[in-house]
Amino acid sequence: MPISDTVRLGDKVAIPHPSLVNLYGCTIGDESKIGAFVEIQKNSVVGTRCKISSHTFVCEGVVIEDGVFIGHGVMFTNDRYPRATTLDGGLQTEVDWSVEGTRVKRFASIGSNATVVSGVTIGEGALVGAGAVVTRDVPDHAIVAGVPARIIGDMRQRVEEPVPYELLGDLAGT
Amino acid sequence: MPISDTVRLGDKVAIPHPSLVNLYGCTIGDESKIGAFVEIQKNSVVGTRCKISSHTFVCEGVVIEDGVFIGHGVMFTNDRYPRATTLDGGLQTEVDWSVEGTRVKRFASIGSNATVVSGVTIGEGALVGAGAVVTRDVPDHAIVAGVPARIIGDMRQRVEEPVPYELLGDLAGT
Amino acid sequence: MPISDTVRLGDKVAIPHPSLVNLYGCTIGDESKIGAFVEIQKNSVVGTRCKISSHTFVCEGVVIEDGVFIGHGVMFTNDRYPRATTLDGGLQTEVDWSVEGTRVKRFASIGSNATVVSGVTIGEGALVGAGAVVTRDVPDHAIVAGVPARIIGDMRQRVEEPVPYELLGDLAGT
Numbered sequence: 001m002p003i004s005d006t007v008r009l010g011d012k013v014a015i016p017h018p019s020l021v022n023l024y025g026c027t028i029g030d031e032s033k034i035g036a037f038v039e040i041q042k043n044s045v046v047g048t049r050c051k052i053s054s055h056t057f058v059c060e061g062v063v064i065e066d067g068v069f070i071g072h073g074v075m076f077t078n079d080r081y082p083r084a085t086t087l088d089g090g091l092q093t094e095v096d097w098s099v100e101g102t103r104v105k106r107f108a109s110i111g112s113n114a115t116v117v118s119g120v121t122i123g124e125g126a127l128v129g130a131g132a133v134v135t136r137d138v139p140d141h142a143i144v145a146g147v148p149a150r151i152i153g154d155m156r157q158r159v160e161e162p163v164p165y166e167l168l169g170d171l172a173g174t
Numbered sequence: 175m176p177i178s179d180t181v182r183l184g185d186k187v188a189i190p191h192p193s194l195v196n197l198y199g200c201t202i203g204d205e206s207k208i209g210a211f212v213e214i215q216k217n218s219v220v221g222t223r224c225k226i227s228s229h230t231f232v233c234e235g236v237v238i239e240d241g242v243f244i245g246h247g248v249m250f251t252n253d254r255y256p257r258a259t260t261l262d263g264g265l266q267t268e269v270d271w272s273v274e275g276t277r278v279k280r281f282a283s284i285g286s287n288a289t290v291v292s293g294v295t296i297g298e299g300a301l302v303g304a305g306a307v308v309t310r311d312v313p314d315h316a317i318v319a320g321v322p323a324r325i326i327g328d329m330r331q332r333v334e335e336p337v338p339y340e341l342l343g344d345l346a347g348t
Numbered sequence: 349m350p351i352s353d354t355v356r357l358g359d360k361v362a363i364p365h366p367s368l369v370n371l372y373g374c375t376i377g378d379e380s381k382i383g384a385f386v387e388i389q390k391n392s393v394v395g396t397r398c399k400i401s402s403h404t405f406v407c408e409g410v411v412i413e414d415g416v417f418i419g420h421g422v423m424f425t426n427d428r429y430p431r432a433t434t435l436d437g438g439l440q441t442e443v444d445w446s447v448e449g450t451r452v453k454r455f456a457s458i459g460s461n462a463t464v465v466s467g468v469t470i471g472e473g474a475l476v477g478a479g480a481v482v483t484r485d486v487p488d489h490a491i492v493a494g495v496p497a498r499i500i501g502d503m504r505q506r507v508e509e510p511v512p513y514e515l516l517g518d519l520a521g522t
Contacts, residue, residue, distance in 0.1 A: 307479035
């Protein structure tokens with residue numbers, strides 16, 4: 001039951017502890033890996049060869065492209081002004097809110113315990129530091145950290161050997 | 175077993191994954207909803223029509239009033255100087271600490287990955303931003319964010335139509 | 349299955365919810381307590397009489413000495429530049445990264461939702477505030493808080509009666 005029939009699982013998706021996850025209505029790409037205590041909601045997409053680490057929550061409206069690393073305890077959000085109830089006091093249901101989408105572009109990495117506020121785009125190959133709170137768009141290849149997250153570097157100057165993105169075109173499917 | 179017999183559950187409480195929660199000795203009000211990977215300890219209270227989202231921890235001494243939204247991965251605490259052991263080196267037990275209580279007043283919302291330090295009161299209709307660390311009281315209707323959390327706005331000026339609290343008296347039971 | 353045969357459990361280790369943890373290849377010392385929704389990876393060590401609270405992730409390369417308190421939702425990390433894929437586009441495997449170790453010295457306490465960046469040492473009896481992001485070494489007995497974590501006090505001046513560490517030598521095994 002914790003992996004609903006409504007999940008579209010690609011080939012060779014690794015979920016070592018299927019009884020300790022909660023996945024429903026989402027799409028998981030080929031060869032991706034999903035850790036323990038992960039929840040992935042409906043209408044979200046995880047690309048191919050991604051790692052979604054333990055304790056992470058991926059909400060409706062999030063699109064994670066190919067080759068993305070999501071650390072442990074990362075929380076995505078889809079509503080800047082969440083509320084439990086409607087103005088007439090009833091419990092909110094789906095018709096009472098609109099989802100604000102978030103996109104994580106290919107080969108980006110998001111550090112553990114980071115929080116991603118709704119409506120942002122995290123650029124290709126970017127790195128979000130552990131514990132950061134991302135409140136605005138992150139440019140391609142940028143390193144951001146802090147609360148709120150600010151640019152502190154560029155991944156192209158940190159890796160010993162720059163990532164040959166052109167070689168990765170097949171994986172990215174573009 | 176993960177929902178102990180000691181839990182006092184109200185009517186129509188929704189717990190979609192009862193095998194993936196850990197609730198004991200707490201009170202959950204009518205029509206509230208509890209997500210996956212949530213732990214709620216004894217001597218804590220959740221009001222009516224609340225949402226307690228996935229990955230959240232509600233500790234002993236926390237009182238959550240009616241109509242409150244708690245995001246994902248929110249951590250409450252009840253001890254500013256926690257320790258594993260007593261001064262004589264033994265493992266601490268309940269008699270070795272005193273719980274410092276926390277109250278979240280009605281219709282407040284707490285964003286995902288927020289941390290609430292013990293002993294604070296979060297005001298009615300207030301909003302705690304995602305990833306914030308709340309270290310002092312939050313006034314009614316205030317919007318707070320950051321580490322430590324500071325006031326950045328007022329919910330009464332953000333919602334298109336102010337919440338008619340007077341209409342909600344029945345729900346709040348006051 | 350969530351407690352692998354590869355775990356070396358000491359005497360009187362308390363794991364109230366063995367079906368809600370994910371432990372493998374690690375060592376847990378005598379009389380320690382492990383909460384729900386905790387993952388502890390291989391090649392990590394938890395000492396004696398430690399508390400590892402719910403929702404916490406202890407990764408490979410972390411050494412937690414005796415008498416340490418780890419709060420709820422604490423995330424350790426072991427790689428400052430994590431990536432999902434190798435430069436040739438394949439999913440990373442163990443041979444593709446080197447673990448950067450972290451040590452938490454005896455009687456330290458780490459507050460809930462804190463993040464510990466890889467490669468740091470947290471000193472004896474130190475206190476890491478809730479929600480802090482630790483990016484550098486923490487001196488013995490220091491109190492640190494914030495993002496990034498900075499020294500804000502000294503535990504020896506906060507406790508009513510200083511901890512008699514000399515009496516605790518037996519427990520610490522040194």
